[in-house]
Amino acid sequence: MFSNQEVRSSYILAIGLFYFVDFGNPLTVSVEGGRYSLSKEVVEGTNPLLTCQYESDNSSGNKRIEWSYISKLQPKNRTLIVWKKVLNAFVDKFALSEHQASLRILNISRTLAGKYICGVSAPNEVPSSGTGFYNISVVVPPAKPICKYRTLVVPRRSRTGFTCFSNDGIPTPKYAWYRDSVRLPLNRSTNPLTANMSYVYSEVTGTILFSRFTKYDEGKYSCVAFNRVGEKNCSSFYVRSGHDRGQMSHILVAMVSLLYLIINVT
Structure with a gap:
């Protein structure tokens, strides 16, 4: 059995180790411009790139990439687009970029406006996950009037x-x-x-x-x-x-009168 003094000394030592041991940089996730979230306006029919970057000391560890989407038309529903890779149902609309966890939207339409969430998970790190957000608005030039x-x-x-x-x-x-x-x-x-x-x-x-x-x-x-x-x-x-x-009424009257004269003369 440890005495109260020994337990107290061990607790103080543990606290000291927590503060002085370098655990390295934790996993962090950011979007375009190094921000946590970004509102972005894109033109319909283009192929916008949603940049998502992550940083951590454990560059060799396995990272799991996720992208999900909340439509402006259905704000209560969250749709999973990417789970390590683009899911089969969305390969014609989205593609993963070679640049870390970035996502490219293919030929974006107004129906794809909404909130896009990039998630990166690293089970062996602390913290083990991070997220970044885009609020995407789609703009459309006028049709020919x-x-x-x-x-x-x-x-x-x-x-x-x-x-x-x-x-x-x-x-x-x-x-x-x-x-x-x-x-x-x-x-x-x-x-x-x-x-x-x-x-x-x-x-x-x-x-x-x-x-x-x-x-x-x-x-x-x-x-x-x-x-x-x-x-x-x-x-x-x-x-x-x-x-x-x-003037038009006068001309009309004159034409009718002329026609009348012509008929009567003949």
Whole structure:
């Protein structure tokens, strides 16, 4: 049996050994830029690389690599992608890089946005595991917008309008209108070239309205849908002003009268 004094001395010695013995560097895991976690924005259709690195003194020990994924569409479900290697169900979507534990996403789509977790395990080390995280957002350039108009010959001093719409894009696209290849300002009074025009338009809806179409509004029009990823434009179209409605009614009356005379003379 050990005396209380011997037990106390052994305990103090153990504490001293814990503080002074060099156990080496523990296993650490980091993602891009040496961070523990990172939010990253990628463009749909690209092949982003999710870097995952680990460090430890035991470079020869076996390391087990895991990658899992939590979808933004199903945040309560966690899917295992890699267990030492890419699982068969995901070989067409993911590939392990030669750079340690890094993962490449193949032809990423918006459905693959979410949280990606890199895990490295080393059973013979303390601590025996580490993780790194990516929050992946997928952005999409606008699709080619479609422009619509009522007529290409607008009665002078009448109301008319054009619409522009892109059915895809993340973030949601905004719109800009151009006349003769020059972008129209939202506030037309700020530019001498547009001060006499009669339009108003919204970059959110893509609709441009003319309260009183005149020769100052004539020209070749096009619309651009844009977001921070890219931009696309619709096919351009030329719009001109015609006779106003009063003149057209007078012309119609004159034509009817002339036709009446011709019929009666013959």
